[in-house]
Amino acid sequence: MNETVAELRDVHVVHRISGGRLFERQRVHALTGADLAIARGETVGIVGESGCGKSTLAKVLVGLQRPTSGQVLVADTDVWTMSPAQRREHIGAGVGMVFQDPSTSLNRRMAIRRILRDPLDVHRRGTVAQREERVRELMALVGLPRSVADALPSQLSGGQRQRVSIARALALEPGLLIADEPTSALDVSVRAQILNLLMDLQDRLDLAMVFVSHDIQTVKRVSDRIVTMYLGRIVEQAPARVMPEGAAHPYTRALFSATPGLLSPLDPIPLVGPVPSATRPPSGCPFRTRCWRADDLCAETMPPFGTGASGTTHVLRCHHPVPSGTSDAELVDMARRATHTPTPLHVEEHA
Numbered sequence: 001m002n003e004t005v006a007e008l009r010d011v012h013v014v015h016r017i018s019g020g021r022l023f024e025r026q027r028v029h030a031l032t033g034a035d036l037a038i039a040r041g042e043t044v045g046i047v048g049e050s051g052c053g054k055s056t057l058a059k060v061l062v063g064l065q066r067p068t069s070g071q072v073l074v075a076d077t078d079v080w081t082m083s084p085a086q087r088r089e090h091i092g093a094g095v096g097m098v099f100q101d102p103s104t105s106l107n108r109r110m111a112i113r114r115i116l117r118d119p120l121d122v123h124r125r126g127t128v129a130q131r132e133e134r135v136r137e138l139m140a141l142v143g144l145p146r147s148v149a150d151a152l153p154s155q156l157s158g159g160q161r162q163r164v165s166i167a168r169a170l171a172l173e174p175g176l177l178i179a180d181e182p183t184s185a186l187d188v189s190v191r192a193q194i195l196n197l198l199m200d201l202q203d204r205l206d207l208a209m210v211f212v213s214h215d216i217q218t219v220k221r222v223s224d225r226i227v228t229m230y231l232g233r234i235v236e237q238a239p240a241r242v243m244p245e246g247a248a249h250p251y252t253r254a255l256f257s258a259t260p261g262l263l264s265p266l267d268p269i270p271l272v273g274p275v276p277s278a279t280r281p282p283s284g285c286p287f288r289t290r291c292w293r294a295d296d297l298c299a300e301t302m303p304p305f306g307t308g309a310s311g312t313t314h315v316l317r318c319h320h321p322v323p324s325g326t327s328d329a330e331l332v333d334m335a336r337r338a339t340h341t342p343t344p345l346h347v348e349e350h351a
């Protein structure tokens with residue numbers, strides 16, 4: 001059986017912000033009822049429009065965001081039942097994170113050697129000599145020349161800086177690496193090198209990886225499984241190899257159809273209106289206000305999890321999934337012909 005390195009169980013993240021009427025506090029539903037288990041060695045890609053909760057999910061997994069409710073398990077332990085010191089130690093050893101922009105995520109005043117030694121010092125790993133040896137190992141692992149050990153981040157190229165971030169994330173030999181838009185701040189010319197490095201490391205170290213990106217083509221290339229999020233909810237999980245044709249959630253199909261290069265020269269599947277506000281998520285299915293297949297049932301209840309046609313690892317929440325074998329051309333046609341009148345937006349009350 002596959003070892004689970006990290007798991008979210010019914011995780012909600014609600015931010016309270018000021019807004020609306022004077023002194024009124026609003027709730028932003030950044031993540032709603034997220035269930036996700038990540039197995040050793042697999043890459044899970046997270047896709048969805050801006051603001052759907054991808055980064056929140058990543059931050060929850062790495063302990064940077066405390067859930068409002070639900071459980072976050074790393075190596076089978078619920079990390080929010082631990083003391084802060086235990087939690088730092090446990091998550092630090094189990095999960096590494098590579099941020100989008102290495103220019104801001106690396107300490108500008110520290111030499112590369114110190115940046116890489118820092119997690120080993122904080123977590124008191126081995127003797128000083130062993131830590132120095134580990135720094136050399138890490139640099140070799142990510143393809144950094146020894147000559148940059150005493151350089152500052154500003155003296156490195158963008159690609160080299162991201163290699164340092166990756167090495168730092170791997171310093172404590174975590175089982176899971178979270179990569180949140182790891183190439184989007186880099187020059188196009190080095191993006192492929194960093195992606196190849198991540199895929200190579202994942203393979204060599206049998207790492208699990210959560211890969212968050214707006215670039216759906218890249219997510220499809222690197223992932224074993226793709227998770228689609230919409231308005232704070234996970235709406236579908238499916239094997240990457242069946243995507244996009246095998247996806248059964250209307251939103252996943254529409255999202256992929258809007259990605260140039262993945263599909264035929266068709267127009268994207270048309271959706272109705274904008275994404276609703278995360279402060280006023282619709283009742284029932286969050287996607288139903290834009291979905292050409294929605295009916296009253298979708299407005300009344302959140303669909304339960306169902307199994308898709310691509311096996312047991314394919315799950316989705318939809319009352320009216322796209323029938324297996326339906327082409328995108330047919331979906332474009334159906335969506336254009338739908339006499340869709342979005343049902344009034346009922347606001348769901350969350351605790």
Ligand SMILES: Nc1ncnc2c1ncn2[C@@H]1O[C@H](COP(=O)(O)OP(=O)(O)OP(=O)(O)O)[C@@H](O)[C@H]1O
Nearest residue numbers: 015017028030049050051052053054055056057278
């Ligand atoms: N600290 C915060 N306070 C209030 N709202 C927040 C906070 N962090 C995130 N949000 C809101 O939570 C929702 C999810 O945000 P998140 O950054 O996780 O989305 P995302 O999918 O990663 O977006 P993007 O692709 O643009 O980075 C958004 O509506 C966002 O505005």
